[in-house]
Amino acid sequence: MPETILTVRNIIKTYPGVVALNDVSVAFEKGEIHAMLGENGAGKSTLIKVISGAIEPDQGVIAFGAREYHKLNPAISRENGVAVIYQEFSLVESMSVAQNVFLGEEQGFLVSHKALKLRAGKVFEAMHVDIDPSAQVRKLSPAKKQLVEIAKAVSQNAKILVMDEPSAPLSASEVETMFGIIGKLKDQGVTIIYISHRIEELFRISDRVTVMRDGRYVDTLITKKTNRKELINLMVGRELKEYYPQRTIIPSDVVLEVKQISGLGDKDISFSVRKGEILGVAGLVGSGRTELANIIYGAMPKESGETWVEGIKRDIQSPDKAIEYGIGLIPEDRKHHGCILNASVQFNIALSTFNKNAKFFVVDAKGHKETARYYLEKFNIRTPSLDQRVTNLSGGNQQKVVLAKTLAANTNILIFDEPTRGIDVGSKQEIYNLMVELVNQGKTIIMISSEMEELLGISDRLIVLSEGKFMGEVPKEKFDQRYVIELASGHH
Amino acid sequence: MDKMKKLPKINLGGLKKYTVMFILVILMVLFSFSSPYFLTVRNLTNIITQNTYFIILAIGLSFVMIGGGIDLSVGWQMSLVGVVTAMMMVVYHLPVWLAVLIGILLGTLLGLFNGLIVTNIKVFPLIVTIATSTVFQGLSYIVSKANTFRGYPEEFLQLAKGKFLGVTFDVWLTILVVLLASFVYYKTSYGWNVLALGGNEEAARLAGIKTKAIKISVYTVCGFFTAIATMVMISKANTTNSMFGPGSEFTALTAAIVGGISFMGGEGNMLGLVAGVFILAVLGNGMQLAGWGTYAQYIVKGLILLGAVTFDEYQKTARRKAHKATTDQPTDKH
Numbered sequence: 110m111p112e113t114i115l116t117v118r119n120i121i122k123t124y125p126g127v128v129a130l131n132d133v134s135v136a137f138e139k140g141e142i143h144a145m146l147g148e149n150g151a152g153k154s155t156l157i158k159v160i161s162g163a164i165e166p167d168q169g170v171i172a173f174g175a176r177e178y179h180k181l182n183p184a185i186s187r188e189n190g191v192a193v194i195y196q197e198f199s200l201v202e203s204m205s206v207a208q209n210v211f212l213g214e215e216q217g218f219l220v221s222h223k224a225l226k227l228r229a230g231k232v233f234e235a236m237h238v239d240i241d242p243s244a245q246v247r248k249l250s251p252a253k254k255q256l257v258e259i260a261k262a263v264s265q266n267a268k269i270l271v272m273d274e275p276s277a278p279l280s281a282s283e284v285e286t287m288f289g290i291i292g293k294l295k296d297q298g299v300t301i302i303y304i305s306h307r308i309e310e311l312f313r314i315s316d317r318v319t320v321m322r323d324g325r326y327v328d329t330l331i332t333k334k335t336n337r338k339e340l341i342n343l344m345v346g347r348e349l350k351e352y353y354p355q356r357t358i359i360p361s362d363v364v365l366e367v368k369q370i371s372g373l374g375d376k377d378i379s380f381s382v383r384k385g386e387i388l389g390v391a392g393l394v395g396s397g398r399t400e401l402a403n404i405i406y407g408a409m410p411k412e413s414g415e416t417w418v419e420g421i422k423r424d425i426q427s428p429d430k431a432i433e434y435g436i437g438l439i440p441e442d443r444k445h446h447g448c449i450l451n452a453s454v455q456f457n458i459a460l461s462t463f464n465k466n467a468k469f470f471v472v473d474a475k476g477h478k479e480t481a482r483y484y485l486e487k488f489n490i491r492t493p494s495l496d497q498r499v500t501n502l503s504g505g506n507q508q509k510v511v512l513a514k515t516l517a518a519n520t521n522i523l524i525f526d527e528p529t530r531g532i533d534v535g536s537k538q539e540i541y542n543l544m545v546e547l548v549n550q551g552k553t554i555i556m557i558s559s560e561m562e563e564l565l566g567i568s569d570r571l572i573v574l575s576e577g578k579f580m581g582e583v584p585k586e587k588f589d590q591r592y593v594i595e596l597a598s599g600h601h
Numbered sequence: 602m603d604k605m606k607k608l609p610k611i612n613l614g615g616l617k618k619y620t621v622m623f624i625l626v627i628l629m630v631l632f633s634f635s636s637p638y639f640l641t642v643r644n645l646t647n648i649i650t651q652n653t654y655f656i657i658l659a660i661g662l663s664f665v666m667i668g669g670g671i672d673l674s675v676g677w678q679m680s681l682v683g684v685v686t687a688m689m690m691v692v693y694h695l696p697v698w699l700a701v702l703i704g705i706l707l708g709t710l711l712g713l714f715n716g717l718i719v720t721n722i723k724v725f726p727l728i729v730t731i732a733t734s735t736v737f738q739g740l741s742y743i744v745s746k747a748n749t750f751r752g753y754p755e756e757f758l759q760l761a762k763g764k765f766l767g768v769t770f771d772v773w774l775t776i777l778v779v780l781l782a783s784f785v786y787y788k789t790s791y792g793w794n795v796l797a798l799g800g801n802e803e804a805a806r807l808a809g810i811k812t813k814a815i816k817i818s819v820y821t822v823c824g825f826f827t828a829i830a831t832m833v834m835i836s837k838a839n840t841t842n843s844m845f846g847p848g849s850e851f852t853a854l855t856a857a858i859v860g861g862i863s864f865m866g867g868e869g870n871m872l873g874l875v876a877g878v879f880i881l882a883v884l885g886n887g888m889q890l891a892g893w894g895t896y897a898q899y900i901v902k903g904l905i906l907l908g909a910v911t912f913d914e915y916q917k918t919a920r921r922k923a924h925k926a927t928t929d930q931p932t933d934k935h
Contacts (some may be wrong), residue, residue, distance in 0.1 A: 397715035430810035438807060446807050451867055460797060460808040467790035474788070514808065582610055 111138040113174075113468025114300050115160070115191075120169035122155055129155040130166065131324045136215065137269070142246030142291065142301045144315035144332070146308070148344055148533035152324040155303050157271055161193045161300075162186035168594030194275060196256045200246045207242035210260045232260045236290055251278035252286070259290060269304040270294065276310055280393040288314050308337050320344055329353060339405035345534050352538075352544055353566045354545045360386035360569060363420075364553050365405075365436070365522050372416030373400040374577040378414075382522070382555055385548050390557040394599050397577035398557045399441055402524045406438040407431045418522070432461055437520030439511055441527045441557075443504070447511035450500035454492050455481040457499050457510050484513035488543060512543065525556045529563060541567060561590050575599040621876040628880060632887035639890055645837045650761075652882045653775040654833040659853040659874055660782045660861075661826025666857055667786070668819040669799035669866030670726040672715060675827045675853065679846025681741040682708045682831040687750035687841045690757060697756045705828040711737065711823015716817035734850075741843040751840035758812055761837040769855035778826070783871045797820055799866025855902060856881050858909040865913070881905070 115137040122130040130152050137143050145153045158164040160171065162181035171178045173189040198579040200209050207222070207229035229242035238256050246254060255275060261269050272291075276284045282408065291301050303315060311318050312332060320327040320343040327343050360383035370378045382388040392398045403409040405416060407425040416423050418434045425431045428438070440446035448457045459477035464472045481495050488509040492502055499510055508528065515523065525544070529537045544567065548554055558564045564571065571583040573596040580596040634642040658675060665672045686704030689695045695703070716735055719726045763770045786792035794815045797805040806812045830849075835841040859879025861870035881902065888898050 342698070406807075427809075427811070428807050429811060432809040440807060445801065446803050449797060449867070451802050452796070452800045456793070459793075460805070460810070463793050464790045464810065470789045470791055472788060472790050472793055518809070 111141070113137070114139040116170075117156070117160065118155070118170040118172065120159055120166045120171075122159065122164065122166045123250075125580075128324050130159070133169075133321070133324075133326045133510060135319050135326060135329065137300050137302060138317075139268075139300055140295055140298045141316040142295055142303055144311040144318040145302060145304045145321065146311060146318055146340060146344060147321035147327075148535075151321040151344070153321055155324075156321070157302070157304065158275060160186065160271065162489070174437065175364065187265070190266065191271065192262035192265055192267035192269070193271040194255065196261065196277060197272050198251075198254050198258055200254055200257060202245075202247040204246060205242065206240055206244050206249070206257055209246055209257055210264050211240070212261065214264075220538050222535045228264075229260065232264050236260060236263065238286070238290070243443060252280070252283040255279070255287065256290070259287075259294075263294070264511040267299065268349045269300045269302065271304075273304045275303070276305060276307060278394065280395065281594065284310075308340055310473070311340075312337070341534070342511065352541075354542055356545060357549045358383075358385040358551065360384060364418065365555075366417040367405060368417070370401065370404055370416075372404050372411035372413070373397070373409055374573075375404065376577050378574070378579045380572050380579070380582070382553055384550055384553055385555060386569050387544065387548055387554045387567055389571040390555060390574065391563040391564055391571050391583075391593050392557075392559070392580075393575035394559065395576070396574040396597065398574055399526055400416075400577075401524055401574070402438060402440055402526050402555070402557060405431070406524060408438065421501050432518050432520060436518050436522045437461075437518060437524065439508070439515055439523065439525045439528055441530070443507055443511055448499050448507060448514070451498055454485075454490070454499055454502070454510055455495040458484060458513045458517055460514050464537060465518075480517050481513070484509075489539070489589035503533075503536070505532045505539065508532060508536070508540060509543075516547075521551070522553045523555070525554060527558055528556065529558070529560065537563075561593065565590060565593070573597050614627075621873045621880070625876050625880050625883065628883050628887065629861065632883065635887065636890040639887060644886065644890075648771060648879070648882050648886050650769060650837075652878050653771045654837070655849065655852055655856060655882075656775050656875055656878045657778050657833065658849055658855045659824055659831040659878055660778055660784075660871065661823040661830065662853050663782070663857050663862050663871070663874055664795060664819040664822045664826075665726075666862050667799045667866060667869050668795045668816060669802060670719060670816070670819065671854075672712075672730045672820060672823050673727065673850050673854075674711075674715060674730040674911075675823065676850035677737035677741060678708060678711045678827045678845040679831045679834065679849060680823060680843050681737045681744065682828045682845055683835045683841040683845050684741055684745040684750065686828055686832065687753070687835060688744070690730045690753055691750045697754050701757075701832060704832060705825065708828025708831065709821055709825045712821040712827065713817065715824070716820030719820060720813050720816050738843075738847070741776040745843045747843060749840060749842040753836070753839060757836055758839060760832060771837070774829070778829070779871050779875060786871070791815075791818075792924055796867060799868075800862075801867075814822065851902070851906070852881060855906040855909065858913060859905065863913055916930065 113136050116135070118134045120130050120133045126408070133152065133156060145156070147153050148165065152553070159166050159181070162183040162185055165180040169179070171181055172332070176189065178185065201212065207225040209449050210229045210232060211225055226242040233240050233242070236256070236259070240249070240253055240256060246257060249257065255278070275287060279287060293559050295301060303311070305311060315332045317329055318335070319329040320340060322344060362384050363381045364384045366381035368379050378401060380388070390401070391399050400409065404411040405425070407427045407430050416425055418436070423430070425434065425436070431438070444450060449460070455478060458481045463472045463477060466476060479497065484490065485492070490506050490509045490513070492506060499507055502510065528540055530538065530545070541563070544554055544556070555566070556568065565588045569585055571588070571593060573580040573583065573593060575597055576599060580599070583593060583596070602876055629640070638644055662672060662675060682704050685707055686700050689700035690697060690701055715730055718733065719729050722729070759770065761771050763768060765773060786796070794810055797808070797810055798812050798815050802812055831846065835845065838845065856877035857869070857874055858877070859880055860869070860874035862874055884901060884905070888901065
């Protein structure tokens with residue numbers, strides 16, 4: 110009989126106008142890897158915050174064995190052995206690895222850096238990872254930072270380790286390392302609560318998986334006894350097949366050609382893309398895909414290389430030039446680069462056009478309102494009004510606002526950088542539909558994505574990058590996930 | 602969609618606009634009880650005419666602030682522009698229009714100087730403008746040789762004395778500036794560029810807005826309005842020296858923040874800003890009539906600035922929290 114280490118019972122948490130957690134009960138066993146699955150807004154993160162003591166539930170009980178609490182604070186949670194690794198790491202960047210590992214531990218009045226380093230070294234040794242305890246955290250890669258976070262939890266003798274989307278910033282091989290480490294922790298009896306969007310991962314490592322939807326507990330399943338389809342159905346509460354709609358257009362003339370582009374770590378990258386085509390760009394995080402997009406768009410400086418748009422060589426040194434030549438970018442970091450969160454939906458949609466459409470500096474407010482209305486309807490953007498601040502919209506709707514802004518500027522070569530990241534399954538489908546609709550209208554799409562499935566599903570052709578180098582081009586007939594992953598990890 | 606509609610509408614901007622007006626009215630009522638002299642035409646006229654230049658100055662500053670920056674050098678800009686303009690009239694006997702033109706040109710250049718530095722060395726504008734402020738201070742004393750200049754030509758004095766329809770020219774000028782600034786923010790592409798810059802510089806740049814040029818321009822526009830404010834100030838005083846101006850930056854800054862110009866950029870309205878100036882003015886005037894000393898007023902002003910910044914920050918946090926609540930729930934369901 111497995112021992113239950115943590116139980117949450119009948120947790121209710123409401124925010125003004127929203128029930129974030131609605132009568133949620135889950136039990137976690139000692140030494141299991143327990144995955145939490147659900148769309149954005151399903152309540153996973155809120156539940157984690159209840160467990161870590163970051164927020165107080167309105168009702169319900171949190172029980173660590175026999176100790177029951179109606180509310181926690183971070184200190185009590187920690188005393189009970191809970192350690193949380195959030196997506197945004199909570200490390201002090203300016204301090205050393207060793208200092209971070211033992212941050213918050215009583216050190217006495219005088220700190221012995223040497224002793225700290227030795228102890229940190231031992232923790233890393235036990236984890237079989239190679240990190241210099243005296244290195245400054247700022248200089249570490251995201252993967253190493255995460256390892257430092259894990260080491261921190263280990264040094265605190267954490268009994269329950271909560272990991273929020275831990276694989277998001279990692280490359281494929283780094284994910285393997287992480288899996289190895291959490292496997293070892295599990296063997297030592299640590300309970301791991303693993304939150305992820307990536308269903309494949311859950312099958313790799315988890316023992317059980319709890320599905321949440323709309324702030325409610327749906328079910329807890331033994332991972333071995335379920336399958337991807339069942340999990341997706343439980344997540345969305347209905348039968349749903351991701352599918353990529355029919356194309357009605359055959360790619361024709363080359364509209365964009367880049368020749369030997371170098372800069373920001375990218376070396377000599379050349380490719381071309383046709384009208385009506387979706388060109389996928391595959392590669393691991395750090396392979397230089399986003400940099401390539403930004404160079405083409407003129408958002409970041411290049412060292413050398415040429416860009417030809419519709420057969421004419423163009424010098425694109427700033428985004429306004431790119432837009433002028435019909436190139437649009439839907440950036441990876443939607444909230445910080447794609448829109449002005451505190452401004453209205455209408456203002457955001459007008460962002461790329463109000464200068465051009467102004468007459469003697471007077472903006473065409475009426476025209477922009479009409480444009481915004483048009484896209485609201487066309488893209489089915491769910492917002493109470495045009496004056497709503499974009500920050501109050503959901504991720505999928507924010508993305509549609511960003512897309513509307515880009516299209517309003519009459520762009521016909523669209524670079525989508527991770528267009529579906531952090532967007533729930535239903536909105537993802539809408540984004541795919543929109544993309545296909547756009548190419549059917551004769552637009553051209555370059556799509557960067559880390560999700561192999563959508564990349565293979567929607568693209569006509571792929572190019573693969575690895576560490577800033579062009580690894581090859583893959584035509585649709587040769588689409589094969591394993592082959593692409595091999596190229597992306599630098600193997601020929 | 603249904604859930605979205607049920608959400609409380611978060612529109613603190615509008616609330617704030619009315620709060621500022623409300624506070625102004627409350628203050629006036631309070632002070633009218635404490636002193637019978639407060640609610641006289643003469644006193645109210647005084648309050649208005651003594652503050653016209655603060656309004657113009659705060660409007661100049663608002664361009665920088667709404668654009669997401671700050672300019673603490675406007676006080677010493679006024680000092681330098683003031684002594685130069687005065688010397689052009691009193692020492693070099695240039696025609697008034699030319700002296701004023703030189704003064705305004707100088708102010709604009711000082712603003713441009715700030716803008717170029719802020720955009721080229723990427724340091725906090727707070728620090729940059731404290732530094733340039735010290736430079737302007739030195740220049741002002743070198744130019745004026747610590748002299749006081751008075752006895753301006755009658756034409757120049759007309760700016761503060763002359764009347765049209767019973768109202769002095771500087772009040773008309775201020776109304777004009779307020780209307781102009783409102784028009785610029787609501788109706789012109791330039792105003793929208795400034796709002797976009799302050800709202801999110803990188804998103805604005807990626808949307809094709811020439812953020813660097815706009816950033817330089819807001820400091821330049823600020824310098825231009827600062828120079829105009831200087832003209833009103835020295836015309837009203839009929840004298841100037843290098844001590845005229847410094848300190849105004851804090852009054853203008855406080856008024857702007859009290860009036861709802863966000864310290865973080867991206868929002869604000871001109872009417873709120875005017876109300877902000879008058880809240881400070883009414884407080885000062887009321888406290889004076891109530892017999893509080895100047896020093897006590899400094900304390901109150903400082904506390905108001907702190908209070909306004911706290912309120913601004915509180916609103917942002919409240920909005921972030923509300924935002925968290927909305928994104929933490931399923932709005933995206935069909």
